[in-house]
Amino acid sequence: MAEPEFRSSVTTLTATPAGAPALTDESALTKASVRAQVGASPLGVDFTRTAKRDGVLIAAIRPDEWLLLGSANDVEALLATARFDASVNRIDITHSRLCLRLTGARSASALEKVCSLDFDDTMFPDGATGSASVAKVSSDLIRDDIDGEPSYLLLADRSFGQYLYDAIHDATTEFADAL
């Protein structure tokens, strides 16, 4: 029998034109959701903030939800060592959410074409999270700069994968050098 192989919902990738923000598919990352009561802080990260711990990105995407993003081993290890009280639940949402990453100097400008949030550095700084409609799909956004270069992770319902990828890719094309 063939070995099961993880398949992303983004099935067709398009090359990024030179100079435009780069859009990559990181849906294969393990994603875990940690749920607690509003006001609780099971991981010590406040709503709309992120932290990095042992290779895992912890993003407080809702007042009662923390998203853990990383390799399967790292996420598992972190969850194994975390001490949660009985009211906390953890749910694997690797297969429920697609994950795209948009990187580049003009990525905020590209996002402004599909999302009404204010992506100014003071309003959406590195390490912040926000949820909003992106091209009419409810999405979670995480600012996660790479070596000082602006970078955003975007998570949304898996079934929108190809649609969202195409919509965001289209928004980036005007920032290519050729134009």
Next chain:
Amino acid sequence: MLLVPCPHCGPRNSADMSYRGEASSRPDPASTTPAQWRDYLYMEHNPAGWLRENWYCSSGCRRFFTVERHTVTSEFREPPLPGSKTALPLSKTAEAGAGTDQQGGEK
């Protein structure tokens, strides 16, 4: 477009929210009369002035909350309060991405 003060996110576009109508409290189902219950179901008081109303931060933190808004000036009176229940669900066409379809046809 109005900026609605979400108690968790801060001010947000009203398009990020679902308006859930006037705040009311659910009568005790064990003792309610048809008149009370139907007032809860259907009646809006629609004052020209301060109104307590429910919002759902559907594109953001997904919390329900109640605020006071002046229906003439659209000014909000802070702070917002925890949400109260409304009688009927959102229409089926409300949200993209929340997994809503108009027609699916199987169980």
Next chain:
Amino acid sequence: MIRRLEPQSGEVIDRESPLKFTWNSKKYVGYAGDTIVSALLANNRQVFSRSMKYHRPRGVLTADYWDPNTTVQVGTEPNVRGAHRLLEADMKVSAQNAWPSLDFDIKAANGLFGRFLTAGFYYKTFIKPQRLWPLYEKVLARFAPGGVVDLNTPHGYHDKRYAHPDVVVAGGGPAGLAAAISAAKAGMSVMLVEQNHRLGGHLRWGTDQDRETADDLEESARDAGVEILTDSAVTGRYDDNWIAISQRDHPGVVERLIKARAKTLVVAAGLVERPYVFSGNDLPGVMLSGAVRRLINMYAVRPGNRAVVLTANAEGDAAVADLERAGVEVARVVDARAGETISKAAGSSKQLGSVTLADGSTVKADLLVTAAGWTAPTSLLNMSGDRPSYDPAAARFFPTALPDNVIATGGLVGDGSLDELIAHGISSGELAAQRAAAVKHRLRSTVTRAQNPQGPEPPVQPDRRIGLSRAPHPELYRSDTHGMVDFSEDVSSKDLVSAAAEGFDSVELVKRFTTATMGPSQGKLETVNTVAVLAEARGETIEEVGTTVWRPPYAPISLGALAGRVFEPVRVSSLHEWHTAHNMTPILAGQWIRPEHYGDPGAEVTNVRTNVGIIDVTPLGKLDLRGPDVPKLLNLLYTNKWSKLPVGRVRYGMMCAEDGVVLDDGVTGRLGEDHYLMTTTSSGAGQIWQWVEMWLQTEHPDWQVHVTPVTTGLTSINIAGPKSRELLMRLVDDVDLSAEAFEYMNVRTGTIAGVPDCFMWRIGFTGELSFEVHVPAGFGLHVWEQLIEKGADLGIGPFGLEAQRIMRLEKGHFIVGQDTDGLTKAPTTGLRALIKLDKDDFAGKPELEWALAPEAPELPVLVAITPTDPRLVPDEACQILREGTTEIVGRITSSRFSPSLQRSICLGQVTPEFAAAGTTLTVRLCDGSDATAKVMEHHAHFDPEGVRLRG
């Protein structure tokens, strides 16, 4: 180009770049930088359109964006503003609203009968007899103004973006530029929006020194980092400074709509020159002073040969100087400030010939220039809640009270020297910056994700600007004759006077009755004249009459820009590629693209009933529920009882809204001690998630339940048919699938085709032995392909939605929203046993209690129906009538031809009187004929005992 002047110092045309174009199929040449109209005028073309009602020939009036007479068709694009749109090589331009041609227009006969076409003529004439309206409509449509829409025009690339500038400045004249520069220098992000192609406003058609100032300001604005949008307009201001901007200078995009949340808005819209009302004021050759100045100074076009100038202000005087410099003979200057005026203009139908002055003398002229004053385009201020007030001494309206986040500057607020205008702009920009800083501070302190600002919130700065003075100006609206007030709608001052005589006593009603101010210039040219004429007719002041309210949009936006890039999210399951590769006929179900069938739905049904089939049911709503209080939640949401559901079991439930109407249904399984999986209908998935969250958050915040939507996290596959167990056993090692170990309505967790953590439950929507498996979506395709491969010898085939719908109808299972509607209360479904009124509480319980009380009127009943003619499939929604009458007693809610029974089958709702088994029903078909049908004993037409299902 016989009217082209020698090079002018401020001209915007490039004489090195001639451009060929056609006008009504004739060839002409203009220059790059020309507008369509300046190029045509240079070629001595003076008539550009026919007026809307009377089809009078019309020439240039304002020579800018607001010109009502120069709307043209460019190729397939209708309604192009010819005095604004720049000329392009090989443009094909033609006149609109002229039939058969601009020179000979049959409908100009309307002009002869003009006295019959007074205000309200169409309303009054064509209302009776009503049966003739289709005929009237056909004829009148030919008379309607506007260009020709080519329905095959490709949809151009439009765009949309959001923006959060600190300051938006509407208007790039000297005051607006100065405001933008000073706000940017104060550290603000500034967006400057100008309607014309160049910044500088009136400086562009002024003196050399004016232009130098404009160039300097423009350079400073660029240096200060101002984002400059030309050929663009702020079209609306909404709550909390939500600003709509239509941008037409973005490369590669036809038009782009920007939705900006500005912290402050500076309105520097300038002033719009106002026409003067007199007989003959719409003859070609009658122009406003601004038109003449633009034509001479920017486009080097001689506007006429012999001119009379009526001047009431410095612009009129400057026009005289420009005309003389351009070699136009100025036959007479009529100075309104000295009490002089003109009475009327006359000429041939296509050209002004003479002007009669108020003193009765007549002057021969082919050009009449009027400088009669200004209209303050206060639209954006109106949209900010302001009601401008009229100042008779300055003969225009001024703003009164604005919200803190809207600041007006420039000609809107007063007059003064250029230095004074710039100084006012600078102080307005500073004020805008200070107030924007306060808003920004507040946003940074209240938007949770933002960086907290330093220090306390700066107070809102009071307005300490030194105001602009108001230059005195004569009130000059109408001469002693009647003339055109609204050029685009052909409304004359006489029409307004008759409207007043007919008793229309509100300016808003007069507007709608006469359509004055309702044309393409939307009041920019005609509002104040309308008010002035009305005031005169009623013996009131302009202030007493008041103005109409200016609403968005300030300037037209194309529908393409409003649509923007079209975002229509579509969802697909992880099996979509497989379906596409295997002959799927897709159906759009909400946002989902799903297989309706793979070629032959009837054969798919038969294959499920005889062998085994698989269907992709991923869109089925799925909610992961965790926590000790889940049973309480389920008891509250469903009408039946959930407290004692054992681990490993699933149960069907029905949900109602608080009005007792069926909201959704589905099965919920208990996967672990505190872990459940709830399924909803596909269409209800999003709604039910919010419904559950609302109950938890508002009524029972103390309950410990976490809800996670996992609809697409799990690829859901229903394996149905007598051979389904045999097939699944080939792929599952760690779960005992035997009938004894895994009974109907049970759930197990196990590994399928090497994929762990799959849920499988035995349910039966199709009526066959079936297993619904829920597989982590990243491995969904793997499991599906394994099922197809391992089931080949069992006759496996995929089936689509249509086959499933047929099978569920054969089994009599209702679909919420199909067989129920927004009035269907739970007892109608026949599932009375699932409504547990002995529970303390559940959603909708009081209504159901009252509905089921003995004295309550009986509810409609859902029944299975078979038409007498087994080949007849009545359309869904066909009405059921009381025989021999038109009284509606029910309707068909679902109908199909059953491949299993080889006959037509239905579900329907009927009144209780018609619900008994064996009752004969009369069904009114779509073609108007009636058919008979019979009520069945059970909902299930097929295998009513459920032997196959439980096998």
